[in-house]
Amino acid sequence: MEVLALERTLTDLDHVRLLSLARRHRRGDGSLSTPCASIEQVLDACAVVPSRQVRPDVVTMYSQVLLQDQTSGLRSKLTLCYPADAEPAAGFVSVLSPVGASLLGHTVGGVARWSTPAGEERSAEVLAILFQPEASGDYAT
Numbered sequence: 001m002e003v004l005a006l007e008r009t010l011t012d013l014d015h016v017r018l019l020s021l022a023r024r025h026r027r028g029d030g031s032l033s034t035p036c037a038s039i040e041q042v043l044d045a046c047a048v049v050p051s052r053q054v055r056p057d058v059v060t061m062y063s064q065v066l067l068q069d070q071t072s073g074l075r076s077k078l079t080l081c082y083p084a085d086a087e088p089a090a091g092f093v094s095v096l097s098p099v100g101a102s103l104l105g106h107t108v109g110g111v112a113r114w115s116t117p118a119g120e121e122r123s124a125e126v127l128a129i130l131f132q133p134e135a136s137g138d139y140a141t
Helices: 012-024 034-044 098-103
Strands: 008-011 046-049 064-069 075-081 092-094 111-115 121-131
Touching: 008 012, 008 034, 012 034, 012 046, 034 046, 034 098, 075 098, 075 121, 092 098, 098 111, 098 121
Parallel strands: 008 046, 075 092
Antiparallel strands: 064 075, 064 121, 111 121
């Protein structure tokens, strides 16, 4: 997954926590697993802002988003979470999953692109952010 410089925005708290998560998942040889490599690319190429200053149209950790698949037109709701809280069947998607890493930091109207484990290319437009912790005054989640 190629990430263009500063095409995404992360809060300072999300950035620190995700950097720590990626470091904890390093292999013994220092390399990263594929999911962590994807998130590290996002971390390296994003704008970082204080949590209190993030725009309400940015996908942050624990944001609930409304997506529209660009191929099928199907809409879905997903909540971006840490791996320990992931429950894909309930709509809680890990930030280390291909779709989770692709959503982080996008804004409403942005298109997330990812590859499925089978190698299929997928994309979805962020139609709306239904809930963002920072927009509701929660700056510590």
